[in-house]
Amino acid sequence: MKHVATPIGETKVKGLTRRALAKQQTRAKVLAAARRLFSEQGYEGATIRDIAAAAGMSTGAVFANFTDKSDLFREIMINDLDSLVQEMADAAQKGRGLEDTLLRIFTAGYAFYKGQLPLARAMFSISWSPVEGKTVRSFQAVQKMVELISEQLSAAVERGELSQEADIKLRSQMLFEAYLSNYPQAIFGGWSLDALQNRAKDQIRILLAGAKRG
Amino acid sequence: MSRTDRKEATRRRVLDAARELFETEGYDETTVRAIAKRAEVSVGSVFTSFPTKLDILSEVMGERLDELYDELDRVGHQLRGSTADRLRSLFALFFAFETRRKRLFLAHIAATYDWRPGTDARPFGRNERIKQVIRDCLARGVVAGDVDPTVDQEVVVDCLLAAYAWTYRLAAWEDADADAMSRAMDHQIGLLAKGFTPRAQVSALI
Numbered sequence: 001m002k003h004v005a006t007p008i009g010e011t012k013v014k015g016l017t018r019r020a021l022a023k024q025q026t027r028a029k030v031l032a033a034a035r036r037l038f039s040e041q042g043y044e045g046a047t048i049r050d051i052a053a054a055a056g057m058s059t060g061a062v063f064a065n066f067t068d069k070s071d072l073f074r075e076i077m078i079n080d081l082d083s084l085v086q087e088m089a090d091a092a093q094k095g096r097g098l099e100d101t102l103l104r105i106f107t108a109g110y111a112f113y114k115g116q117l118p119l120a121r122a123m124f125s126i127s128w129s130p131v132e133g134k135t136v137r138s139f140q141a142v143q144k145m146v147e148l149i150s151e152q153l154s155a156a157v158e159r160g161e162l163s164q165e166a167d168i169k170l171r172s173q174m175l176f177e178a179y180l181s182n183y184p185q186a187i188f189g190g191w192s193l194d195a196l197q198n199r200a201k202d203q204i205r206i207l208l209a210g211a212k213r214g
Numbered sequence: 215m216s217r218t219d220r221k222e223a224t225r226r227r228v229l230d231a232a233r234e235l236f237e238t239e240g241y242d243e244t245t246v247r248a249i250a251k252r253a254e255v256s257v258g259s260v261f262t263s264f265p266t267k268l269d270i271l272s273e274v275m276g277e278r279l280d281e282l283y284d285e286l287d288r289v290g291h292q293l294r295g296s297t298a299d300r301l302r303s304l305f306a307l308f309f310a311f312e313t314r315r316k317r318l319f320l321a322h323i324a325a326t327y328d329w330r331p332g333t334d335a336r337p338f339g340r341n342e343r344i345k346q347v348i349r350d351c352l353a354r355g356v357v358a359g360d361v362d363p364t365v366d367q368e369v370v371v372d373c374l375l376a377a378y379a380w381t382y383r384l385a386a387w388e389d390a391d392a393d394a395m396s397r398a399m400d401h402q403i404g405l406l407a408k409g410f411t412p413r414a415q416v417s418a419l420i
Binding site: 126127167171177180205 | 323324325327328365366370373375379402406410
């Protein structure tokens with residue numbers, strides 16, 4: 001049996017690969033259509049039926065790949081946030097001193113979402129929902145962002161830029177809150193990247209003031 | 215009754231009916247038709263006054279908040295203690311007030327972020343009145359000497375509101391009550407206060 005098993009095995013692998021590839025392409029198509037509709041209609045406004053139509057497939061085909069609308073949106077959010085965390089970490093590498101580094105991290109976020117504010121807006125909407133909000137909070141990428149901030153604070157304590165009593169956990173949390181709080185200005189106030197950056201710079205300074213040495 | 219009076223009367227009836235229904239049934243569960251029925255007006259005249267259901271909710275919550283801000287204006291001047299303590303009392307009042315209508319507030323915030331054409335509803339978090347109450351509190355601190363006059367107060371207001379929004383999310387995420395939210399806020403106010411207290415006083419504290 002062995003000598004026939006190998007070619008059959010190979011065919012199977014090839015078949016699976018092709019099927020896996022097709023599945024991946026279908027998912028990508030659905031995700032692209034969903035991203036566009038969430039941006040245009042908001043989370044509540046976009047229906048699975050519209051998303052399927054936009055992707056050129058049946059609602060059944062969408063449901064074969066995603067359990068429901070929130071599953072679909074979650075996938076988009078996770079993909080985006082994972083890329084963003086990486087961009088923030090890269091931006092942090094270029095920072096000089098704590099304030100500059102934090103500002104670079106924040107700016108990476110504002111630049112990332114500047115071109116897709118409607119999606120950011122839908123994400124904020126979800127984050128306030130009693131049902132869906134918890135899933136946003138539990139995203140690893142969100143936790144990684146807070147960790148990235150807290151690593152910068154710890155490094156600054158080691159360098160002697162911040163005092164030993166810097167209360168890193170709470171301060172990182174508050175810096176992250178300040179980072180988030182500027183999104184409504186971009187979403188509702190149409191603030192430019194420069195305006196967001198200037199505001200963030202002032203916020204960072206105030207939030208570090210109590211822990212600065214000298 | 216003039217045309218304007220009639221219009222205003224309809225508006226009032228719609229708002230009263232909507233407030234009751236939102237509070238008893240919930241926002242998502244209440245239809246515009248149900249509001250019209252309770253207000254004893256036609257569905258058409260509801261839409262003449264308000265473009266969307268969210269605009270009705272916005273107005274209902276806005277009126278509630280006006281009551282809160284009026285109260286804070288009165289109470290604010292009577293608060294005693296350090297600026298940090300007065301801020302803690304103010305935010306404790308916000309949380310106590312808002313948790314009474316927590317579901318409606320959360321529904322409102324989520325809905326304003328969602329993308330619905332035809333509405334101008336905005337989240338309440340950053341409106342002028344709430345800012346003014348906090349500004350007044352800080353200004354008293356400058357006079358009393360525990361707020362550094364060179365610190366940009368608008369940025370402090372901003373950071374406080376950022377902390378406030380985050381803390382309010384705890385209500386959505388962890389079903390936190392007013393006490394839990396106030397405690398979380400107290401720590402954050404303490405940290406900020408170290409940043410806005412005049413340097414000499416911070417050293418004296420250490």
